[in-house]
Amino acid sequence: MTIEAKSLWRSHGGMQGVYTHVSEACACPMTFAVYVPPHAQGQKLPVLWYLSGLTCTHANVMEKGEYRQAAAEHGVIIVCPDTSPRGEGVADVPDDWKLGCGAGFYVDATQEPWSQHYRMYSYVTDELPAVIAASFPMADMSRQGVFGHSMGGHGALVAALRNPGRYRSCSAFAPIVHPATADWSRPALGAYLGPDEAAWRTWDAVALIEDGARLPELLVDQGSADGFLQDGLRPWLLAEACKAASIALTLRMQEGYDHSYYFISSFMAEHIAWHAERFRR
Numbered sequence: 001m002t003i004e005a006k007s008l009w010r011s012h013g014g015m016q017g018v019y020t021h022v023s024e025a026c027a028c029p030m031t032f033a034v035y036v037p038p039h040a041q042g043q044k045l046p047v048l049w050y051l052s053g054l055t056c057t058h059a060n061v062m063e064k065g066e067y068r069q070a071a072a073e074h075g076v077i078i079v080c081p082d083t084s085p086r087g088e089g090v091a092d093v094p095d096d097w098k099l100g101c102g103a104g105f106y107v108d109a110t111q112e113p114w115s116q117h118y119r120m121y122s123y124v125t126d127e128l129p130a131v132i133a134a135s136f137p138m139a140d141m142s143r144q145g146v147f148g149h150s151m152g153g154h155g156a157l158v159a160a161l162r163n164p165g166r167y168r169s170c171s172a173f174a175p176i177v178h179p180a181t182a183d184w185s186r187p188a189l190g191a192y193l194g195p196d197e198a199a200w201r202t203w204d205a206v207a208l209i210e211d212g213a214r215l216p217e218l219l220v221d222q223g224s225a226d227g228f229l230q231d232g233l234r235p236w237l238l239a240e241a242c243k244a245a246s247i248a249l250t251l252r253m254q255e256g257y258d259h260s261y262y263f264i265s266s267f268m269a270e271h272i273a274w275h276a277e278r279f280r281r
Contacts, residue, residue, distance in 0.1 A: 001134045006031070012072035013038035018058065021131060025123040026085040027116060032128060033058040033080040037072040039138055046143035046168075046279040047077045047132060048272065051124065051159075053150030055102045058082050061149075064261035070269035074276035077139055079132060081124050083151065085117040099188050105179070106155030107203045109192035118192060121203075125159050125166075145169035145275040149264055150228075153220075154179055157205035157238075161213040169278040171219035171271050173264050174226055177238035178206040184232045209241040217248040219274055221267045223257030 007018040014037040023030040039045055048071075050061055058080045061067065071078050084104030091113040092100035104120035133141050146167050148156035153175025160170035179185035180200040189200045201207035222235045229235075235251055242249035257263040 001131050003131060003135050011035070012068045014068065014072050016062065016068065018062075019135075023085070023123060023127060025119045025127045028085045028087045028090055030085065030123065030128075031058055031082055033062045033078075034132070034136065035062075035068055035071055035078040036136065036138065037068075037075050037077065039075060043075075043138060044140035045075055045077050045138050046145065046276070047079060047129075047139050047141060048275050049124065049144065049146040049148075049156070049159075050078055050080045051106060051146065051148030051152030051155040052080065052083050053148070053152045054083070055097050056083050056152075057102070060261065061264070064265060065268055066265040067268050067272060070272040074272055076272060076276055076279070077132075077136070078272075079128070081120075081128055084120060090117045098184055099191055103151065103188060105151055105185065105188050105192065105203070106158060107189070107192050110199075111192060111194050114192050120155075121159070124155065125163060143168055143279045145171075145278065147171040147173070147271055147275065148175070149173040150233075150259065151176055151185075153177075154185075154205065157218070158203055158208065160215055161205060161208040162202065164214065168281070169275045170215060171274060172221075173267065173271075174222050174228070174233055174259055175205070175220060175235070175238070176232055177235055178204060180204040180207060182232045182234065184228070206237050206241045209238075209245050209247065214245060215247055217250070218242065219250045219252075219271065221252045221254055221263075221271070223259060223263045224253050224255050225257060226259045226263075228259055 003021040109118035146156040153172030
């Protein structure tokens with residue numbers, strides 16, 4: 001579980017770092033970012049996982065998400081993994097931004113050639129948490145939350161629904177809520193998981209809820225001017241599933257906002273405060 005610090009920056013009294021390690025789950029080197037807020041010697045801090053969207057790396061939210069001031073204020077560690085394996089020998093489709101590198105969809109692929117490296121679910125829910133626990137002694141792994149954007153919002157919802165009790169909180173920005181039926185995610189699920197669509201249901205938030213998975217509550221922000229709203233995101237499907245399952249969903253339609261980090265950064269501090277409140281319970 002040895003990690004190498006590639007970059008360290010002082011920010012808002014804490015430390016923003018970028019690290020690499022060799023991943024067993026993904027069978028390649030992986031890069032991730034961690035912000036550790038200012039804290040007293042020996043103090044334990046909750047951990048909030050941010051899962052990024054299609055085409056992104058760890059760097060997008062780190063550079064444009066504007067999370068450090070709120071994380072420092074609330075005393076929350078922010079961990080930002082990459083969105084897929086990368087590097088020599090890793091399968092990719094360079095001319096398709098919805099499949100391959102940058103588009104891991106936070107699933108464990110079962111189909112060749114993807115299954116050798118594309119095990120992002122195991123990476124973000126098992127391997128990287130163990131790395132954080134071993135490498136950051138201030139991290140309180142009994143207080144974890146997860147959130148994300150778009151494909152990463154899908155990943156956050158699925159991780160929380162598949163691991164009841166692990167995360168104290170879950171929220172999302174413009175998540176893909178029903179990827180098994182969305183035009184821009186169906187090809188990836190078919191490539192990674194095979195043609196049997198029944199096998200896709202455990203990687204789909206709406207299907208998981210329909211099949212009995214439960215969470216106490218969810219917070220979702222969605223821009224009304226998002227160009228992917230109608231065909232890819234469709235938050236009303238999550239609302240319908242949560243209502244039927246008596247899951248407390250706060251769905252906020254944000255007028256005039258699109259799918260970009262201008263949208264995410266506008267509501268980032270509110271999400272971190274929301275998670276921090278639940279860490280204190």
